[in-house]
Amino acid sequence: MSDKSARILQPPGWPRPGGYANGISVPAGRIVFVAGQVGWDAQEKFHSEELVPQFEQALKNIIAIVAEAGGAPRHICRLTAFCIDKPAYLAGRREIGRIWRKLMGDHYVAMSMIFVADLLDHPAKIELEATAVIPPE
Numbered sequence: 484m485s486d487k488s489a490r491i492l493q494p495p496g497w498p499r500p501g502g503y504a505n506g507i508s509v510p511a512g513r514i515v516f517v518a519g520q521v522g523w524d525a526q527e528k529f530h531s532e533e534l535v536p537q538f539e540q541a542l543k544n545i546i547a548i549v550a551e552a553g554g555a556p557r558h559i560c561r562l563t564a565f566c567i568d569k570p571a572y573l574a575g576r577r578e579i580g581r582i583w584r585k586l587m588g589d590h591y592v593a594m595s596m597i598f599v600a601d602l603l604d605h606p607a608k609i610e611l612e613a614t615a616v617i618p619p620e
Contacts, residue, residue, distance in 0.1 A: 561592055565602065
């Protein structure tokens with residue numbers, strides 16, 4: 484984990500998770516709740532109907548909102564993904580991992596992936612919501 488004040492929670496004997504953390508403990512700070520972000524740009528325009536580019540844009544949107552609160556990617560503690568296309572997600576996992584490392588480095592958060600029937604904003608394939616904790620200044 485990049486932030487020295489945060490601690491990955493890895494119970495003894497559990498296998499190390501791939502691409503996420505089972506839990507993260509952080510000291511008190513300013514909590515930032517980020518609403519669900521889909522893969523559109525700042526003008527609410529989709530540039531792709533494909534899941535992987537939408538994931539990248541949605542993650543960039545989350546990082547931009549956290550930055551607006553004075554935070555950085557390392558302050559993101561939790562991410563929930565809602566996805567309507569499980570086969571596309573499974574096929575794109577390697578590329579999604581590359582995007583994650585490009586934008587988040589080796590900072591892996593407590594994460595859930597939930598597959599749903601549909602999302603509000605067409606043609607969204609994935610929506611991400613997050614929680615960040617920004618240390619006191």
